Amino acid sequence: xxxxxxxxxxxxxxxxxxxxxxxxxxxxxxxxxxxxxxxxxxxxxxxxxxxxxxxxxxxxxxxxxxxxxxxxxxxxxxxxxxxxxxxxxxxxxxxxxxxxxxxxxxxxxxxxxxxxxxxxxxxxxxxxxxxxxxxxxxxxxxxxxxxxxxxxxxxxxxxxxxxxxxxxxxxxxxxxxxxxxxxxxxxxxxxxxxxxxxxxxxxxxxxxxxxxxxxxxxxxxxxxxxxxxxxxxxxxxxxxxxxxxxxxxxxxxxxxxxxxxxxxxxxxxxxxxxxxxxxxxxxxxxxxxxxxxxxxxxxxxxxxxxxxxxxxxxxxxxxxxxxxxxxxxxxxxxxxxxxxxxxxxxxxxxxxxxxxxxxxxxxxxxxxxxxxxxxxxxxxxxxxxxxxxxxxxxxxxxxxxxxxxxxxxxxxxxxxxxxxxxxxxxxxxxxxxxxxxxxxxxxxxxxxxxxxxxxxxxxxxxxxxxxxxxxxxxxxxxxxxxxxxxxxxxxxxxxxxxxxxx
DNA sequence: CGGATTTGACCCGCGC
DNA sequence: GCGCGGGTCAAATCCG
Numbered sequence: 250x251x252x253x254x255x256x257x258x259x260x261x262x263x264x265x266x267x268x269x270x271x272x273x274x275x276x277x278x279x280x281x282x283x284x285x286x287x288x289x290x291x292x293x294x295x296x297x298x299x300x301x302x303x304x305x306x307x308x309x310x311x312x313x314x315x316x317x318x319x320x321x322x323x324x325x326x327x328x329x330x331x332x333x334x335x336x337x338x339x340x341x342x343x344x345x346x347x348x349x350x351x352x353x354x355x356x357x358x359x360x361x362x363x364x365x366x367x368x369x370x371x372x373x374x375x376x377x378x379x380x381x382x383x384x385x386x387x388x389x390x391x392x393x394x395x396x397x398x399x400x401x402x403x404x405x406x407x408x409x410x411x412x413x414x415x416x417x418x419x420x421x422x423x424x425x426x427x428x429x430x431x432x433x434x435x436x437x438x439x440x441x442x443x444x445x446x447x448x449x450x451x452x453x454x455x456x457x458x459x460x461x462x463x464x465x466x467x468x469x470x471x472x473x474x475x476x477x478x479x480x481x482x483x484x485x486x487x488x489x490x491x492x493x494x495x496x497x498x499x500x501x502x503x504x505x506x507x508x509x510x511x512x513x514x515x516x517x518x519x520x521x522x523x524x525x526x527x528x529x530x531x532x533x534x535x536x537x538x539x540x541x542x543x544x545x546x547x548x549x550x551x552x553x554x555x556x557x558x559x560x561x562x563x564x565x566x567x568x569x570x571x572x573x574x575x576x577x578x579x580x581x582x583x584x585x586x587x588x589x590x591x592x593x594x595x596x597x598x599x600x601x602x603x604x605x606x607x608x609x610x611x612x613x614x615x616x617x618x619x620x621x622x623x624x625x626x627x628x629x630x631x632x633x634x635x636x637x638x639x640x641x642x643x644x645x646x647x648x649x650x651x652x653x654x655x656x657x658x659x660x661x662x663x664x665x666x667x668x669x670x671x672x673x674x675x676x677x678x679x680x681x682x683x684x685x686x687x688x689x690x691x692x693x694x695x696x697x698x699x700x701x702x703x704x705x706x707x708x709x710x711x712x713x714x715x716x717x718x719x720x721x722x723x724x725x726x727x728x729x730x731x732x733x734x735x736x737x738x739x740x741x742x743x744x745x746x747x748x749x750x751x
Numbered sequence: 752c753g754g755a756t757t758t759g760a761c762c763c764g765c766g767c
Numbered sequence: 768g769c770g771c772g773g774g775t776c777a778a779a780t781c782c783g
Binding site for chain 2: 521522523524526541
């Protein structure tokens, strides 16, 4: 039952970030005058939120079941969505013997059913819109590719533009036989290419089409070798059969900074430390951890304190879990996924992207932080800065030579925007018009939903995030038969998320 | 005693 | 080619 509580907490993580005393202490405190208690390990998604969440475990369970039915009929989000509206308010009356209450309860139940229907149709609409646009984009890029190939055969190195970019970004989890090579000379001048590939095979036709496209492309038929971390060759060779889907996502990172005295943050996963090194320019050592929740899980994380402010803990996650995640880890994964999706969206370097982000941002009543894209880093990295107040609208700032910074609604809808179709930050030749339009339409749709029911928003966001961002929707490892009751924990499309507490 | 951590060595990419 | 730095490995050590 604790698990349900965790999920509940997560989906209200926006409120969590505001309400959690420990967090707010940190977030509102930039002077270092923290009242937080020192913990050995900071639990970002603390389970102890019962005071905020009325209802017994059983009640929570019921509410979770009810809400999960909302999404699993059409889309397996892999999440047991729970909204405070549909869940708690209903259940609060369950035990009341009063008939009037009962009838009122039924009425509310019906209302919620209607609401669920609407939301489901909305989701369908989004899905349909997504597919349509996807098809359009594919067609367009295909056309362009054919044209360009005739003209530019042999000039690929000089034109890392839209075609390659679009392919990279559109190709989600390349089939084993289709692998994107970010080291392809034609794109090697821009490492952010790596983030273009995202993760979803949710739309079956998509992967097929994309695979087709990729296989058509010269230079894309190279094997997954180039996708694997060049620094971990063994990782890809040891388990070629199962690593293939993972490898392409290893390089994108999401880094989260937060204030914490704790040496580690609790993200629900089990980690084993495998190394520690002194990083240049930082007196604090960097620790390397790998996920030990499942054999061969490629996820790793780095933990390091900020050199400038040692109260800031920087944790960087990288890779996708190849196993079901416990609720707490699911929360983390979702958050990471959202951030990574933002990274993957690449929308942030284009004016459209920025405007889109900033335009939808006000619609999120949830935790927002600063996300900084760093295209100049060795790996494309998105940094979530939780060291600032959650609701502080910060001016754009740059932490690296040319990153784009934008407010990031942590558990909000950036996943939508972060769909693999979107361009990478440094890809100016992306068919940005289509993408921009898609952004806009999605944002509008999504914000409309948000406006109607903020509580549900977070849950829906997570659902959509999972739906659109789950890298291995077809491998069955995460979305099916999850013993922990987390069918299909949101998987981060190759991300690293650094979480720190405020 | 088994699992986790520590830590020096090693590998590899990159820049000069 | 060489050195540097990041990342990983694996033997030694620690700890419950």
